[in-house]
Amino acid sequence: MRRVEVPPRPNSIKLLKSQGLVYADMPGLTKDQPYWPDDRYYSFTSEEIELIEEAGKDVFGMCCEAAEYLVQNPDVIVNRMAIPAFALQQIKESWHRDPSWGSVYGRFDFSFGGLDHPDPQLRLPKFYEFNADTPTSLVEAACAQWHWLEQTGQGQDQFNSIAERLVEAWKRNLDLIQKKIGHPVKVHFAIGMGDDSGEEVMNLALLMDTCQQAGWLTKSLFMEQIQMHPDGRFHDHEGEHIDVLFKLYPYEFLAEEAAAEAVFKDMNRVGLRDANGKYIGGTVWIEPPYKMLWSNKALFAILWQLFKDDPRSKWLLPTYFESEKPESLTKYARKPIFSREGKGITLVDDGNVLVDASTSEFGKEGFIVQELSVPAKFEDGKGNNMYAVPGLWFVDGESAGMGIREDSGPITSNSSVFTPHSISDGPLQYTPSKVPTLDEIDASLSIYKSLSDGGHTGLPTDIHNLIYHSDFAPDQVVVVETVT
Numbered sequence: 001m002r003r004v005e006v007p008p009r010p011n012s013i014k015l016l017k018s019q020g021l022v023y024a025d026m027p028g029l030t031k032d033q034p035y036w037p038d039d040r041y042y043s044f045t046s047e048e049i050e051l052i053e054e055a056g057k058d059v060f061g062m063c064c065e066a067a068e069y070l071v072q073n074p075d076v077i078v079n080r081m082a083i084p085a086f087a088l089q090q091i092k093e094s095w096h097r098d099p100s101w102g103s104v105y106g107r108f109d110f111s112f113g114g115l116d117h118p119d120p121q122l123r124l125p126k127f128y129e130f131n132a133d134t135p136t137s138l139v140e141a142a143c144a145q146w147h148w149l150e151q152t153g154q155g156q157d158q159f160n161s162i163a164e165r166l167v168e169a170w171k172r173n174l175d176l177i178q179k180k181i182g183h184p185v186k187v188h189f190a191i192g193m194g195d196d197s198g199e200e201v202m203n204l205a206l207l208m209d210t211c212q213q214a215g216w217l218t219k220s221l222f223m224e225q226i227q228m229h230p231d232g233r234f235h236d237h238e239g240e241h242i243d244v245l246f247k248l249y250p251y252e253f254l255a256e257e258a259a260a261e262a263v264f265k266d267m268n269r270v271g272l273r274d275a276n277g278k279y280i281g282g283t284v285w286i287e288p289p290y291k292m293l294w295s296n297k298a299l300f301a302i303l304w305q306l307f308k309d310d311p312r313s314k315w316l317l318p319t320y321f322e323s324e325k326p327e328s329l330t331k332y333a334r335k336p337i338f339s340r341e342g343k344g345i346t347l348v349d350d351g352n353v354l355v356d357a358s359t360s361e362f363g364k365e366g367f368i369v370q371e372l373s374v375p376a377k378f379e380d381g382k383g384n385n386m387y388a389v390p391g392l393w394f395v396d397g398e399s400a401g402m403g404i405r406e407d408s409g410p411i412t413s414n415s416s417v418f419t420p421h422s423i424s425d426g427p428l429q430y431t432p433s434k435v436p437t438l439d440e441i442d443a444s445l446s447i448y449k450s451l452s453d454g455g456h457t458g459l460p461t462d463i464h465n466l467i468y469h470s471d472f473a474p475d476q477v478v479v480v481e482t483v484t
Helices: 012-018 046-071 074-079 085-095 138-152 162-181 199-213 260-267 299-307 311-315 438-446
Strands: 002-005 040-044 105-111 126-131 186-191 217-222 244-248 284-286 319-321 331-336 346-349 352-356 367-371 376-379 385-395 398-407 417-419 421-423
Touching (some): 002 376, 040 046, 046 085, 046 105, 046 126, 046 311, 085 260, 126 299, 138 162, 138 385, 138 417, 162 199, 199 217, 260 284, 299 311, 299 367
Parallel strands (some): 040 421, 186 244, 244 284
Antiparallel strands (some): 002 040, 105 126, 105 385, 331 367, 346 352, 376 385, 385 398
């Protein structure tokens, strides 16, 4: 694993926006550094990628075993993981589906510095957490970094089949969901209001497009536009029943909404029909309720409890509920059970606070402590240390690709920049392409549709070509409905 600095592509920010990364110029680590700097990448060997995949398979397997343990011990879910009791029935039901359906994607974040890193502790991937419910950075990981590889030629391949695997995941899951519901379904896609950067909109748009490519009709709306009718069923802003809902909205937020219990009660009615065969059933929610177990940072305390003596524990960091922290653990990260974007985390080294990102915003449900594993640091061309945190994408239960966030500090936050990666050895696995000219980029940007009231650049009218790593084709248009 190496950090390599390279000249940025000409007009890189405009280019990235034309490829769907409309938030490429969002402020990064400094006011002069955008979210995607385009002047660096990380190079891996195929052996390192194989090791990461092996680790991911083992950790995912432990997560599955932990889910089985937890549904048999609901007191742990409620009392230790701070998940409301009204969700228990659907957590259990969604976990025990056979064959499984309802889960599309997730992302593990982990520390790793490469097989030849000077610190032996960083030569093995060590997993921090599982973003199993609402992971973002999907556009950049699935599409933008593939275009970067094709246009720069900086490597032989890339660990990235995310977009293609998403299409297959929708096909498999929705075939089973449609059988359960009993009629052709439309998939609603929702985010919460207030996405000023366009990040959530574009992640949702990519997921919508892969669903369309899988053969299903889609429709977009805001979470705030979902209506509960007197019969307890959920409809969109136009009165259409929502058979299937993909939500880019965290379950821990949903659990605090006034209608939360009604949401889970409605899930119990999925597939129900009246005597005349009319569908009177509930809504299928994607991701499924059992993801509440995996997106909770307490999961890794459960994993350590269950698997500390298992050979697969080599991929884990010793993790405990804060009240059970052993006195011998003096180097640790203190993390809220629920938190986002690095908020609420404190890093402690033998009593010395290295970083304090604590906030009153997170932590009311409790904390876990995890053995300190500072991300691998790499020196940039100016002598500054940069910390790299890889994210391993899982699609439909299997590893599908990787993205890397980089920061000048050891905690990954919303301002951490995205850095592409490539594989240095093996045969060439792509067709090189030229960087588009400014006129070609401007032509692509000219067909963007502005969002009605978001105030940001807007949605690309052709996400399909990004999905399949192909050239921009303005005559193929995917329209994402935007409701004002």
